[in-house]
Amino acid sequence: MSFPDPVNEVAARTVAAGVAVAATVAVATGWTWLALPLAYGFIARTAAGPRFSPWARIATGIIVPRLGAATRPVPGPPKRFAQGIGAVLTVAASAAALSGADTVARTLLAMVAAAATLEAAFAFCLGCKLFGLLVRAGLLPDTVCAACADLSLRRPATVATAAAATTSASAATATAHASADAAMPTATAAAAATVTIDAGSVGHEQRSPSVERVG
Secondary structure (H helix, E strand, O other), rough: OOOOEEHHHHHHHHHHHHHHHHHHHHHHHHOOHHHHHEEEEEEHHHHHHOOOOHHHHHHHHHHHHHOOOOOOOOOOHHHHHHHHHHHHHHHHHHHHHHHOHHOOOOOHHHHHHHHHHHHHHOOOOOHHHHHHHHHOOOOOHHOOOOOOHHHHOOOOOHHHHHHHHHHHHHHHHHHHHHHHHHHHHHHHHHEEEEEHHHHHHHHHHHHHHHHHHOO
């Protein structure tokens, strides 16, 4: 079993939307037993992506293709980490629900609903952000995710690209100035030659009437 890498963000957000709806219903109605299928879904997706998760299979195989949205690949490890957090919360909620601690179960499910809503509506993955913080803190090795979706991990490359673009633009401007400077002496010489020719023509025209009078 393996987790997909990269992951289609559109599919991930669709799955999150379903989770948000189920968790919200559980909190609003007190149907804390919904924590059980939610827990199974999170565990299945953490272990093998959408392969063993019925809702993920529906989302990736039926809903997303019908949406017609372009695929948006994002790194898999942060998404898997986020699914793991969801699994922990929903397993705890399931245990609380089975033991009669409905308030605890509803609180945990409210946390799941909030996180899933953020991802579904705004593409803001709390688990992914936490994953990035752990990598930067050195608690997770960089090799776990070589190309994470966190913009802060990609900022150096962005700066380097911008610097390269600025350098290219400056070089092009300098080349244009050099070409203009090189063309100026040629233009000046051409203008001087034109003036000389015009002066010669004027002198010839001035001499011609004298020749006619002598004759």
